[in-house]
Amino acid sequence: MKLLLDENLSRRIVPLLEADFPGSSHVVLLGLERASDHDIWIYAQQNDFVIVTRDSDFSDMIALYGPPPKVVRFCRGNCRRVVVAEALIERREKILHALSDADRGLVEIL
Numbered sequence: 428m429k430l431l432l433d434e435n436l437s438r439r440i441v442p443l444l445e446a447d448f449p450g451s452s453h454v455v456l457l458g459l460e461r462a463s464d465h466d467i468w469i470y471a472q473q474n475d476f477v478i479v480t481r482d483s484d485f486s487d488m489i490a491l492y493g494p495p496p497k498v499v500r501f502c503r504g505n506c507r508r509v510v511v512a513e514a515l516i517e518r519r520e521k522i523l524h525a526l527s528d529a530d531r532g533l534v535e536i537l
Contacts, residue, residue, distance in 0.1 A: 428523060431476035433467070433485070434460060436501065436511060443512035447519050452476075464488065471496035477526065479515070486533055494532030501536050 429450040432440060438453035445451065454460055459467055464484045471478050478485050478498045485498045499522060501511060514536055515522070525534045 428526070429474075429476050430479045430499070430515070431457075431467070431471050431474075431496075433478060433480035433482070435481040436479060437508040440508045440512050443509065444515060447516045468492075468496065477522075489532040494529075497526045497532045497534075499526075499534050499536065503536070 428448055429452070430444060430448045431451070432438065432453040434454050436453070438455050441451055441453050441456065454462065454467055457470070459470060462470070465488075467478065468485065468488055470476070472495050476496055478496055479501060480498065481501050483500070486500050489498050499515070501514070503510075503514070518536060522534050525531055
């Protein structure tokens with residue numbers, strides 16, 4: 428599973444995820460820093476990414492369009508990038524299992 432981190436998460440998280448989520452990236456690293464949420468959605472869809480974000484915009488898009496792409500919403504307040512990476516890595520199997528359901532498009536990390 429490749430993760431695409433939204434702008435509201437640090438791009439410095441990507442190297443921390445490489446072993447557990449190979450091929451992951453960040454919107455800035457892909458030149459999408461000025462892209463609309465819709466454009467990021469389409470990019471993720473076309474390139475088989477799961478979007479990871481802090482805000483509800485992509486959650487709303489799941490409700491409107493359905494997957495793919497699928498979304499992981501990180502619901503914790505501001506925290507260090509290591510904490511975000513650890514939370515994703517620790518929940519990797521749960522995320523994979525939840526998103527393997529074709530009808531499920533959203534996982535929230537509380």
